[in-house]
Amino acid sequence: MAKRSPSGKVDIRRVAEEASVSIATVSRVVSGRGPVTDTTRARVERAVKRLGYRPSASARSLRTSRSMIIGILLPDLANPVFVPFLRGVQRVAQAEGYSVLVVDAQRRADVERLALDRLAEQRVDGLVLAGAARDPSRIEELRKVGMQIVARSDRIVDPEHGVDDLEAPGTLAMCTSLAELGHRRIAFVSRGDMLGDAGDRRLELIALSCRSLGINVEQVTVDPGANAGDVGREISAVVRRHSPVSALVCSTHGLAPTLLGAIGAAQIVVPRECSFVTYGDSEWAVAYRPAISVITMDLFAIASALTRRLIGALRGVPEIDVAHEPARFVIRDSVGAAPS
Amino acid sequence: MAKRSPSGKVDIRRVAEEASVSIATVSRVVSGRGPVTDTTRARVERAVKRLGYRPSASARSLRTSRSMIIGILLPDLANPVFVPFLRGVQRVAQAEGYSVLVVDAQRRADVERLALDRLAEQRVDGLVLAGAARDPSRIEELRKVGMQIVARSDRIVDPEHGVDDLEAPGTLAMCTSLAELGHRRIAFVSRGDMLGDAGDRRLELIALSCRSLGINVEQVTVDPGANAGDVGREISAVVRRHSPVSALVCSTHGLAPTLLGAIGAAQIVVPRECSFVTYGDSEWAVAYRPAISVITMDLFAIASALTRRLIGALRGVPEIDVAHEPARFVIRDSVGAAPS
DNA sequence: CTGAAAGCGCTTACAG
DNA sequence: CTGAAAGCGCTTACAG
Numbered sequence: 001m002a003k004r005s006p007s008g009k010v011d012i013r014r015v016a017e018e019a020s021v022s023i024a025t026v027s028r029v030v031s032g033r034g035p036v037t038d039t040t041r042a043r044v045e046r047a048v049k050r051l052g053y054r055p056s057a058s059a060r061s062l063r064t065s066r067s068m069i070i071g072i073l074l075p076d077l078a079n080p081v082f083v084p085f086l087r088g089v090q091r092v093a094q095a096e097g098y099s100v101l102v103v104d105a106q107r108r109a110d111v112e113r114l115a116l117d118r119l120a121e122q123r124v125d126g127l128v129l130a131g132a133a134r135d136p137s138r139i140e141e142l143r144k145v146g147m148q149i150v151a152r153s154d155r156i157v158d159p160e161h162g163v164d165d166l167e168a169p170g171t172l173a174m175c176t177s178l179a180e181l182g183h184r185r186i187a188f189v190s191r192g193d194m195l196g197d198a199g200d201r202r203l204e205l206i207a208l209s210c211r212s213l214g215i216n217v218e219q220v221t222v223d224p225g226a227n228a229g230d231v232g233r234e235i236s237a238v239v240r241r242h243s244p245v246s247a248l249v250c251s252t253h254g255l256a257p258t259l260l261g262a263i264g265a266a267q268i269v270v271p272r273e274c275s276f277v278t279y280g281d282s283e284w285a286v287a288y289r290p291a292i293s294v295i296t297m298d299l300f301a302i303a304s305a306l307t308r309r310l311i312g313a314l315r316g317v318p319e320i321d322v323a324h325e326p327a328r329f330v331i332r333d334s335v336g337a338a339p340s
Numbered sequence: 341m342a343k344r345s346p347s348g349k350v351d352i353r354r355v356a357e358e359a360s361v362s363i364a365t366v367s368r369v370v371s372g373r374g375p376v377t378d379t380t381r382a383r384v385e386r387a388v389k390r391l392g393y394r395p396s397a398s399a400r401s402l403r404t405s406r407s408m409i410i411g412i413l414l415p416d417l418a419n420p421v422f423v424p425f426l427r428g429v430q431r432v433a434q435a436e437g438y439s440v441l442v443v444d445a446q447r448r449a450d451v452e453r454l455a456l457d458r459l460a461e462q463r464v465d466g467l468v469l470a471g472a473a474r475d476p477s478r479i480e481e482l483r484k485v486g487m488q489i490v491a492r493s494d495r496i497v498d499p500e501h502g503v504d505d506l507e508a509p510g511t512l513a514m515c516t517s518l519a520e521l522g523h524r525r526i527a528f529v530s531r532g533d534m535l536g537d538a539g540d541r542r543l544e545l546i547a548l549s550c551r552s553l554g555i556n557v558e559q560v561t562v563d564p565g566a567n568a569g570d571v572g573r574e575i576s577a578v579v580r581r582h583s584p585v586s587a588l589v590c591s592t593h594g595l596a597p598t599l600l601g602a603i604g605a606a607q608i609v610v611p612r613e614c615s616f617v618t619y620g621d622s623e624w625a626v627a628y629r630p631a632i633s634v635i636t637m638d639l640f641a642i643a644s645a646l647t648r649r650l651i652g653a654l655r656g657v658p659e660i661d662v663a664h665e666p667a668r669f670v671i672r673d674s675v676g677a678a679p680s
Numbered sequence: 681c682t683g684a685a686a687g688c689g690c691t692t693a694c695a696g
Numbered sequence: 697c698t699g700a701a702a703g704c705g706c707t708t709a710c711a712g
Binding site: 052054055056057058059061062067069077078080083086087090091094099100101102103104106111114115117118119120121122123141145254256257258260261264282283284286287288289 | 392394395396397398399401402407409417418420423426427430431434439440441442443444446451454455457458459460461462463481485594596597598600601604622623624626627628629
């Protein structure tokens with residue numbers, strides 16, 4: 001074992017000394033580009049291993065003006081739907097040699113702003129938006145400065161079907177199912193402080209799908225911080241009034257347990273009294289009794305594809321756009337015939 | 341509006357020109373340290389704003405040898421228990437001016453190794469381990485090179501009670517409850533490919549707690565990839581055999597829905613035939629019928645405290661160690677008297 | 681209070 | 697195939 005240099009600091013110069021070559025040569029070996037003799041390469045590699053040398057990312061970035069970091073902006077990390085998305089970004093980025101800087105906007109515009117500033121200072125090569133940004137103009141600015149940006153909400157335009165949103169097919173399928181089961185009046189339930197326009201877009205899609213099916217849609221907002229009893233009474237009022245709603249559509253997966261707890265507290269029987277559907281799937285939705293019907297998409301796959309696209313663009317070899325799987329409706333026990 | 345420089349690239353030199361001061365002065369204003377006249381400061385700040393200048397993190401890091409990045413190593417991002425932990429790290433780091441580099445080891449030693457190498461190259465100032473590392477020796481190496489590292493599994497030694505693990509109190513409380521309810525034989529259920537020794541440690545804790553309580557503990561491993569029917573039969577065999585187990589303790593929150601699905605498939609009635617407890621809480625556990633009893637700790641708070649400690653150490657002002665809340669046992673409907 | 685200059689650790693033309 | 701040198705964009709003593 002060779003003695004470690006006393007300072008402990010191992011830079012390229014130190015490696016060059018150890019291997020008795022120039023700094024340039026070490027760089028060529030380490031980066032893998034540039035011609036080197038096999039013997040030279042071997043000597044350098046040995047020195048690298050012996051000293052435990054790791055090139056400094058900041059020095060490299062400064063020189064090459066590529067940080068090899070991609071940022072991901074999460075509107076709200078507390079919302080579990082973003083986790084598979086984050087995983088997808090992670091997976092691809094890591095595999096392609098990029099590091100991932102994660103920022104959580106915490107549903108707050110000021111936090112988002114600070115976070116974006118920090119991403120800008122880090123000179124991330126690319127940015128993935130996991131959801132709608134609170135301040136789109138700031139995103140535009142970054143784009144103008146040359147940052148590559150992709151967003152989950154990038155619309156997919158299918159000229160044949162006129163579909164411009166990944167969620168439309170799943171939403172339509174759900175509404176169709178409900179119509180066939182005799183539902184004529186349903187409620188879309190979201191939290192009062194819904195982030196951005198995601199909830200609104202879903203409501204729009206539902207309204208659009210239901211119009212031609214003869215289903216009436218109304219909107220209910222609940223406070224997720226309230227206790228189950230209070231929310232239960234609110235839901236109960238909608239399900240048990242004179243012309244009641246016969247199905248509840250929950251706007252996000254994160255809200256579902258709250259709502260189910262409230263439904264339980266109000267002793268509403270699903271699906272006999274009222275059917276239940278939520279956006280977003282999980283193993284808990286499957287394990288729940290009755291098993292919960294969902295509108296879901298494979299966010300992991302979508303994030304992977306998006307990130308692949310981003311990295312392709314960064315390398316100047318744009319990927320052929322992988323077709324995104326649209327959302328599907330998965331019907332389970334929580335949906336049944338409308339009570340007569 | 342001033343015209344943007346044609347190249348679009350805005351560096352400190354460009355700002356200096358715009359404000360007609362030296363580069364050094366701009367640096368002093370931007371970093372906030374160093375004496376400057378109010379008029380100078382104002383002029384520089386105006387130039388900064390006008391040009392949209394953001395100092396380059398890599399240049400700064402190179403110069404100061406502080407990256408202002410902290411890394412977090414997640415053993416498995418697919419495991420939802422890590423999410424609140426990640427949030428806690430995020431929250432504190434962001435508030436203190438640090439960026440967070442997230443790496444997911446994907447339960448794989450090779451991925452972990454690569455990820456750690458990358459963190460080393462980024463020269464992260466600190467590293468938070470969200471769980472046990474697959475290769476502890478690698479962690480030790482990083483520590484030796486001067487990286488500040490804190491780990492969730494850092495034992496808390498309470499000399500008074502001899503408790504050396506945050507989970508011990510919750511585990512003991514659970515075992516005590518079960519004993520009082522007449523349970524004499526319980527099973528600890530974990531996935532076959534359990535990560536590191538987290539599961540083993542839990543099993544140890546349970547065994548330790550149960551010994552003095554006269555409870556028998558056995559271990560059952562299941563394949564989370566198997567279908568509910570198969571897992572159900574496996575569980576059923578343990579719950580309905582001659583000297584049956586009267587309570588199941590699920591090793592992680594992620595496994596709980598799988599297990600509950602299997603229990604449902606096998607038509608085992610909880611808690612009448614068998615009580616059920618899991619490590620890790622969520623709103624779904626609360627909403628589930630029967631509501632699931634859990635051993636839980638506030639990972640968000642723990643991560644926050646840990647990160648605060650890390651940043652304190654980085655700044656050379658070690659925090660007084662905030663006491664970590666230990667795990668608690670939250671009893672809900674899924675736990676009842678042992679069948680006679 | 682301000683500026684000129686050195687240097688952080690790399691990569692990349694440019695010579696040889 | 698290899699080396700010497702310039703320079704990426706900052707910060708920090710050092711003078712003034």
